[in-house]
Amino acid sequence: MKRVLVLPSWYPNEMKLDFAPYVRSQALSLAKHGLEVTVLYSAPYSWKWVFEQRRLRFGKRECRRENFREILFFLPKFHLKPVDSMVRGIIGSRLIRQLDRGEYRPDVIHVHSYESGPLALWFRDRINAPVIITEHYSGFARNILSKWELNLARRCFESADSRVAVSRAFAEFLELKTGLAFRVLPNFIDTHFFSPGNMPKKASYDFLSVGHLLPEKNHAMLIEAFSRLSPRERRLKLGIIGEGPMRNKLVNLVKSLELKSQVDFLGYRDATEVRNLLRRSRIYCMPSSYETFGIAVIEAMAVGIPAVATRCGGPEENVINGFNGIVAQLNVRAYAAALESSLEHDWNRDAIRQRAVALYSEAVVISELKTIYNEAIEARQSSTE
Numbered sequence: 001m002k003r004v005l006v007l008p009s010w011y012p013n014e015m016k017l018d019f020a021p022y023v024r025s026q027a028l029s030l031a032k033h034g035l036e037v038t039v040l041y042s043a044p045y046s047w048k049w050v051f052e053q054r055r056l057r058f059g060k061r062e063c064r065r066e067n068f069r070e071i072l073f074f075l076p077k078f079h080l081k082p083v084d085s086m087v088r089g090i091i092g093s094r095l096i097r098q099l100d101r102g103e104y105r106p107d108v109i110h111v112h113s114y115e116s117g118p119l120a121l122w123f124r125d126r127i128n129a130p131v132i133i134t135e136h137y138s139g140f141a142r143n144i145l146s147k148w149e150l151n152l153a154r155r156c157f158e159s160a161d162s163r164v165a166v167s168r169a170f171a172e173f174l175e176l177k178t179g180l181a182f183r184v185l186p187n188f189i190d191t192h193f194f195s196p197g198n199m200p201k202k203a204s205y206d207f208l209s210v211g212h213l214l215p216e217k218n219h220a221m222l223i224e225a226f227s228r229l230s231p232r233e234r235r236l237k238l239g240i241i242g243e244g245p246m247r248n249k250l251v252n253l254v255k256s257l258e259l260k261s262q263v264d265f266l267g268y269r270d271a272t273e274v275r276n277l278l279r280r281s282r283i284y285c286m287p288s289s290y291e292t293f294g295i296a297v298i299e300a301m302a303v304g305i306p307a308v309a310t311r312c313g314g315p316e317e318n319v320i321n322g323f324n325g326i327v328a329q330l331n332v333r334a335y336a337a338a339l340e341s342s343l344e345h346d347w348n349r350d351a352i353r354q355r356a357v358a359l360y361s362e363a364v365v366i367s368e369l370k371t372i373y374n375e376a377i378e379a380r381q382s383s384t385e
Contacts, residue, residue: 117156213244304349
């Protein structure tokens with residue numbers, strides 16, 4: 001049984017339950033498909049969380065079940081990126097030394113986003129296991145990385161045995177940015193879980209959106225576009241799932257547009273609640289400024305729901321105009337027109353789901369990931385012989 005050490009830069013934990021859940025899903029799936037998986041993550045959190053929750057977490061937490069193990073180390077942030085990165089590196093190296101003393105030797109090290117790259121490369125030099133980096137971070141395209149961060153990312157990418165991006169558009173962007181080749185492997189979803197189920201005859205929401213309430217998620221544009229439909233049809237309903245720093249501004253926007261009876265802020269919801277709300281909705285909305293992949297779009301499609309997405313990177317590859325959704329320009333007028341067209345179109349929900357299953361099911365993506373692992377292992381063994 002091959003051993004995989006997963007070193008994520010983000011990972012869901014008790015401080016942030018919705019922090020990159022797809023990373024944990026992939027790790028669990030690898031274990032389910034016959035690999036021995038260890039996840040090692042130092043979980044920095046904001047002091048704001050301490051004051052809000054009135055509790056402090058510090059130290060190591062470990063849990064294990066069969067061939068899946070999680071090792072998390074909780075610590076507060078300094079809110080200085082180089083310092084936080086250094087501290088996480090020190091803690092990570094100590095945790096790895098503890099594993100090393102127990103004669104733990106992974107066959108492959110899988111990094112999620114460049115921030116955990118230095119730790120992985122340091123460990124590779126000790127044990128000669130290949131390092132694969134999967135990059136997810138939209139900050140590259142949004143041009144918000146500092147010079148220090150860009151140089152760190154480039155060094156990690158150059159040294160990795162294999163580089164992976166989660167969409168073709170993002171791979172091409174990273175190649176232009178770094179001059180290095182990236183393979184494409186999308187995130188997968190659980191298409192058994194995200195399925196149509198017993199869909200009600202009458203939808204609770206005409207439009208549904210899922211995502212953190214952040215500026216780059218562009219919920220304000222969605223609300224303004226929705227407002228252009230509502231004067232003609234007061235029965236339309238919009239549901240917004242998620243929490244974040246933009247919530248108060250968005251609530252005020254809804255009030256100012258006199259949409260309070262038509263727009264529901266549904267807060268954080270777990271996966272089961274998200275699925276059930278998708279089943280009770282007509283159209284999924286992704287108004288983001290940039291997305292590297294857009295996993296929520298695929299979850300909606302697996303349920304049989306068409307999506308109205310913006311030209312924002314990854315989702316454009318998944319949305320085929322008139323078949324499983326509509327791709328709109330990134331402005332209120334165009335997005336409003338797309339929302340209106342989506343209500344008038346006769347969608348084939350079975351076909352929408354079938355395509356999602358064929359391209360993004362767990363079995364399809366994990367099979368390709370295991371191939372990437374095997375190729376990296378063989379290449380490193382050959383280079384050291």
